[in-house]
Amino acid sequence: MGDYPKPGDHIFADRGTYDHHGIYVGEAEVTDPSSGKTRKLKHAVIHFGGNNSNIKGKASDAPCRKCFNKHGDPGVTLTCLKCFHKGDTFYKYRYDVSFITFNTTRNGSCTTASCDEPDVVIKRAYAFLHNQNFGDYDFFFNNCEHFATACKTGKARCNQGAAGFGVAGAIVYKAARRLLW
Ligand SMILES: [Zn+2]
Numbered sequence: 001m002g003d004y005p006k007p008g009d010h011i012f013a014d015r016g017t018y019d020h021h022g023i024y025v026g027e028a029e030v031t032d033p034s035s036g037k038t039r040k041l042k043h044a045v046i047h048f049g050g051n052n053s054n055i056k057g058k059a060s061d062a063p064c065r066k067c068f069n070k071h072g073d074p075g076v077t078l079t080c081l082k083c084f085h086k087g088d089t090f091y092k093y094r095y096d097v098s099f100i101t102f103n104t105t106r107n108g109s110c111t112t113a114s115c116d117e118p119d120v121v122i123k124r125a126y127a128f129l130h131n132q133n134f135g136d137y138d139f140f141f142n143n144c145e146h147f148a149t150a151c152k153t154g155k156a157r158c159n160q161g162a163a164g165f166g167v168a169g170a171i172v173y174k175a176a177r178r179l180l181w
Pocket of ligand 1: 064065066067068069079080081082083
């Protein structure tokens with residue numbers, strides 16, 4: 001682990017059978033719900049959990065002492081980087097890749113679509129967070145990858161559920177996967 005992502009980057013963490021996606025927003029302010037005091041987070045991520053099974057940890061777990069995330073919180077949340085990746089390896093999702101790259105890279109790690117400027121991306125992520133208007137979580141039609149791509153491009157996309165299951169696909173994408181940091 002060397003550098004941190006850049007604010008506005010779409011990142012995803014490898015959770016084994018699926019990936020969890022989010023938008024890295026850099027420094028952010030969080031409020032302690034018990035005292036009402038605000039605190040600065042150095043490395044914050046806005047992501048779409050939707051349901052408890054999508055976030056490691058149980059709803060009964062104590063809130064994170066850094067970002068006050070309660071782990072089982074549904075909807076769009078802002079958490080520290082650690083609550084996002086939970087110790088799993090995480091990667092940068094790539095935009096504007098060629099069709100050849102897209103077709104030879106593991107599903108759900110890149111797209112041929114272009115993304116918008118980081119400040120636009122961050123604004124969209126915060127708007128979803130404040131308005132909680134991303135809708136209900138659905139593994140195939142409204143998941144965390146849709147959320148992150150919607151922030152990046154203004155349009156939800158997903159490659160994660162479409163293909164890549166099964167042994168053949170798994171071998172190909174294990175080999176093609178590259179560690180970005
Ligand atoms: Zn946290």
